[in-house]
Amino acid sequence: DQQVKQNSPSLSVQEGRISILNCDYTNSMFDYFLWYKKYPAEGPTFLISISSIKDKNEDGRFTVFLNKSAKHLSLHIVPSQPGDSAVYFCAASGKGGGTSYGKLTFGQGTILTVHP
């Protein structure tokens, strides 16, 4: 049972345009969400996070939106750059207890390609 899902395996965007990566979750105990970026042959790099008490968090070109009622979050990259080409993973954790406490559950990842 996959609790965090990224239904788009890949996304292709033109340089300068907006990239929108989506993620859905099923576990209502999740209350903290993160996005990681991963280049081939490297470990994931933390990008941005959001707590369930917020619905938006912004850091430079990266904004994460959280819709708790829909159990959906998205990562917006504006403007997209060729260096953003990588695999993006969303992850969730639960501080409120249960089996998700203190552990991250990851989605399958979305390959973003930004064309010059």
Added chain:
Amino acid sequence: EADIYQTPRYLVIGTGKKITLECSQTMGHDKMYWYQQDPGMELHLIHYSYGVNSTEKGDLSSESTVSRIRTEHFPLTLESARPSHTSQYLCASSTTWDTQYFGPGTRLTVL
């Protein structure tokens, strides 16, 4: 940004060999984790530790074992490697219950 190191980066070995994947961090993080990832798939937690002498199995069953004798060191051992163990192994550490920082990973191939 956490400094976390993994060695070797790449390892090709034959079936039946015993291997140890090393993971060290210099940030004094008390929590450390091992994940396994196959291409195009999510990261699966196989082991974690919340401090010295504390180890727990993760959500994905694994034949590997871990130890945490020192805060900065969290090695993973496979007593007898098999082709089914071929995968990428990622180590991570954190001080909080949320943001984890990852090492570069070890790509293991068992022939």
